[in-house]
Amino acid sequence: MLEVARPRPERWDKPLDVAMTSRTVDRLLGVPPFAAMDPAVFPRATPLREILRNDTRVRQYQPGEIVVREGDYGSSALLVLDGQVRATLESLPPATLGRTPKRRGAQLARAIAQLLQRPSAPEVRAPKAAAFSPTHPGAGVFVQDLPAVLDANRTALLGPGELFGEQAAITRSPHTATVFAETACVLLEIRWQGLRDLMQSTPALRRHVDELYRKNHLDGHLRNTPLLAALDEAAFARVKESVTFASYGSFDWSETAKLDAASDPLERLRREPIVVEEGEPVDAVLLVRGGVGRLASELGEGRRTIAYLGKGRTLGVEELILAAERGEPAVWRRTLSAVGRLDAIAIPPAVFLAEVAPTVPESQRLRWRERSRYDDAVYQPSPGAAPARTLDFLVDRRLVNGTQSMVIDLDRCTRCDDCLRACAATHDGNPRFTREGLLHDQLQFAQACMHCVDPVCMIGCPTGAIHRDEETGVVRINDNTCVGCSTCANSCPYSAIKMVEIREPTGAIVIDQATGQPLLRATKCDLCADQPTGPACQHACPHDALVRIDLTTPTQLAAWSQH
Amino acid sequence: MAGAVVGCALWVTQLEASLARSAYATGYVLYGAVVFLxxxxxxxxxxxxxxxxxxxxxxxxxxxxxxxxxxxYAHIGGRWPSGVVEGSLALLYAGAFASGVLGFYLTRTIPKQLARTGEQFIFEQIPRLRSSVQRDARTVVVDAVHATGATTLADFYADRLHGFFRRPRALRYTLRPTTTARRRLFNELTSVDRFLTEPERSAAERLFQLVRRKDDLDFHAARQGVLKAWLFGHIGLTWALLVVGAAHGVMALAFRGGPTL
Known part of the structure; x- marks a missing residue:
């Protein structure tokens, strides 16, 4: 038998909760914010009623039970329907949150089983797929010693109608707070695809989510910014009150990324939205809260990249403080442009000079004064970073998005393919990367999932099959809920996701019984998250030629290149 | 590494000083080392x-x-064994050791040579890519003939380039790759340029690229092939060494006399 026919999976084949009834949907339509939504404005393909039926589920929690944990990645927002939950405004120790180290024995057993049970055909799948829960994989976890937590930490109470977890879900970032049930409560879990569709058709909800950021997350972001660490509470409040938000580029930047990579470098630079321009007056201190920016100096007809800025980095501090010391107007020394997308928080110069500048230590000011004497510093990357042409390459190709990029030193690689064989051996005989990719000097950036800081592959997934692992942050694909639509593979600017034809254990290719076309699944590197050794490719390289490396900062690559 | 050699030398010296039959002790340890390797x-x-x-x-x-x-060295007592089995075994060890040294050299020199080409190739894909280059070259020339009716470039292709594109390189090239053929073909292609029509000149430009690509493919096939052949040989010698070494051990123990240490 060469083929076997099966129905093609669809977006809502596997609803978040199969037990969701029409009666429950009717009741949800009667409570805020759904009561205020107009079903007529929703597209025919994604009606409000079907979003609620398929992309939401009602969950009940006991007092003290953890709903979301700080640091975990989530793919759902939660709406309080009944009862109260409490959000911690300070970090809790791992033991309090029920975090336990992974059992090595179980991983080892899986690794041995995988070696012994290798299928004879490629891409074999079991005929029946198991159900999948993106946000709550197991039994409930309770906060340990709840009274002590409440005594020792600042918390905020959330009641019916309030939404939380939405930022983690829509920005593909970890939760910034732990939320647990204060009383017995009922919550509505909305997976992010549903939340996205609701926001697209309901401007009021979109505005509400923006306002929630200011209310719930701005404080945490500013408090985690080292520049503001020395402020007293009053000064901090004045800074917080003064900030504005700015976004540059597109959230769906992956759509043009492949085109950009192939275009002329000068044209590519011209297309990048300018955030601040060299020589222009400094109108704000910028704190990057998401995305990546290219910091460049004018050189000849173009601009040379001297750094790139990701989440948590600041710009404008040096210019403002040195200009204030000299009594001159502050101007930008470099140009910052958005590489794909850049979200920033802007502090007005007057507020910065009044509240923050006095807290900058003299030793730091001395370093800036010293640096400003050498014009060359403007044109060169900082010590320890990769050379300017390497930075240009990394930013041009958007490789700076990768937190676990596979980089191969071709001067050391003997092309033995031990990496590829190890990958295949740990994935049922199916390698999850190809030893091909972009070349820069002696470095090859292989076509393996980079586990991006901004995983655009997740944007269009209709079922949430591609998701971040809550514990590790690894971007994974749940094979059981993947419908083979290829959206992720098409979205990935690095061609790191492959669509494969699946087979039954007998070796028969599974085809769609309606169209006769083979059924596909998305596959990619999962960083061997289930293996006791970590990434098998790196573990298997005899010559230390292959490394998984974080390219969101330029220093790691520079250090490894010189090893 | 020096420490390991000195350690072994000291241990053997101690064995000799104790008047023990060091050949058995060194044999056990040597075989253990080969098993570990x-x-x-x-x-x-x-x-x-x-x-x-x-x-x-x-x-x-x-x-x-x-x-x-x-x-x-300690095990054979500084002299080459004269028996057939022992001699073969010593030869196998020497072969495995020498192939290891060769491999050390190859794995540290060939990657840098391979990295110098503008494009990187996967060994298993090279035959397919060669066919593709050959097909492209033929198409370029045929299109030029169709466009102009002139056959100067086609004649040159048939005479000088067809064989280059069609065949893999000779064993001599595999062992010692050179750029002689590429340079010679570039020079010949340049010298024929003055006789070409404009469409043929465009086709000749494309042929330059294809010659370069074919040469790079041949270079990768040769150098990567050497690495793969070396590993195959090294592993083969090791297996033979393990089998003959085990037989040697069994015989040595079977025909021993007196204390074994």
Whole structure:
């Protein structure tokens, strides 16, 4: 038998909760914010009623039970329907949150089983797929010693109608707070695809989510910014009150990324939205809260990249403080442009000079004064970073998005393919990367999932099959809920996701019984998250030629290149 | 590495000083070392298990291999064995050791040579890519003939380039690749340029690129092939060494007389 026919999976084949009834949907339509939504404005393909039926589920929690944990990645927002939950405004120790180290024995057993049970055909799948829960994989976890937590930490109470977890879900970032049930409560879990569709058709909800950021997350972001660490509470409040938000580029930047990579470098630079321009007056201190920016100096007809800025980095501090010391107007020394997308928080110069500048230590000011004497510093990357042409390459190709990029030193690689064989051996005989990719000097950036800081592959997934692992942050694909639509593979600017034809254990290719076309699944590197050794490719390289490396900062690559 | 050799030498000196039959002790340890060296290949077959990083194994492989050289010297007592089995075994060890040294040299020089080409190729894909280059070259020339009716470039292709595109390179090139053929063809292609029509000139430009690509493919096939052939030979010698070494051990124990230490 060469083929076997099966129905093609669809977006809502596997609803978040199969037990969701029409009666429950009717009741949800009667409570805020759904009561205020107009079903007529929703597209025919994604009606409000079907979003609620398929992309939401009602969950009940006991007092003290953890709903979301700080640091975990989530793919759902939660709406309080009944009862109260409490959000911690300070970090809790791992033991309090029920975090336990992974059992090595179980991983080892899986690794041995995988070696012994290798299928004879490629891409074999079991005929029946198991159900999948993106946000709550197991039994409930309770906060340990709840009274002590409440005594020792600042918390905020959330009641019916309030939404939380939405930022983690829509920005593909970890939760910034732990939320647990204060009383017995009922919550509505909305997976992010549903939340996205609701926001697209309901401007009021979109505005509400923006306002929630200011209310719930701005404080945490500013408090985690080292520049503001020395402020007293009053000064901090004045800074917080003064900030504005700015976004540059597109959230769906992956759509043009492949085109950009192939275009002329000068044209590519011209297309990048300018955030601040060299020589222009400094109108704000910028704190990057998401995305990546290219910091460049004018050189000849173009601009040379001297750094790139990701989440948590600041710009404008040096210019403002040195200009204030000299009594001159502050101007930008470099140009910052958005590489794909850049979200920033802007502090007005007057507020910065009044509240923050006095807290900058003299030793730091001395370093800036010293640096400003050498014009060359403007044109060169900082010590320890990769050379300017390497930075240009990394930013041009958007490789700076990768937190676990596979980089191969071709001067050391003997092309033995031990990496590829190890990958295949740990994935049922199916390698999850190809030893091909972009070349820069002696470095090859292989076509393996980079586990991006901004995983655009997740944007269009209709079922949430591609998701971040809550514990590790690894971007994974749940094979059981993947419908083979290829959206992720098409979205990935690095061609790191492959669509494969699946087979039954007998070796028969599974085809769609309606169209006769083979059924596909998305596959990619999962960083061997289930293996006791970590990434098998790196573990298997005899010559230390292959490394998984974080390219969101330029220093790691520079250090490894010189090893 | 020097420490391992010195350690072995000291141990053997101590054995000799105690008037023990050092050949048995060095034989056991030497065979154990060869088993350990061969186990590296087994470790490669079990990549998911926490058996240590491959690069650590390779470092240990090199140290133990060097130490085994000192042990081998002590084991044979500084003179080449005269028996058929012992002589073959010594030859196998020497072959495995020498192939290891050769491999050390190759794995540290060939990657840099391969990295110099503008494009990188996967060994298994090279035959397909060669066919593709040959097909492209033929198409370019045929299109030029169709466009102009002139056959100057086509004649040159049939005479000088067809064989180059059609065949893999000779064994001599595999052992010692050179750019002679590429340079010669570039020069000939340049010298024929003055006789070409405009469409043929465009086709000739494309042929320059295809010659370069074919030459790069041949270079990768040759150099990567050497690395793969070396590993095949090294593993083959190791297996033979293990089998003959085991037989040698059994015979040595079977025909021993008196105390074994």
């Amino acid at each position: 061969a186990a590296y290949q087994l470790r490669k077959k079990l990549p998911g298990l926490p058996l240590g990083k491959s690069r650590s194994w390779l470092q240990a492989h090199l140290v133990v291999a060097i130490a085994s050289g000192a042990l081998f």
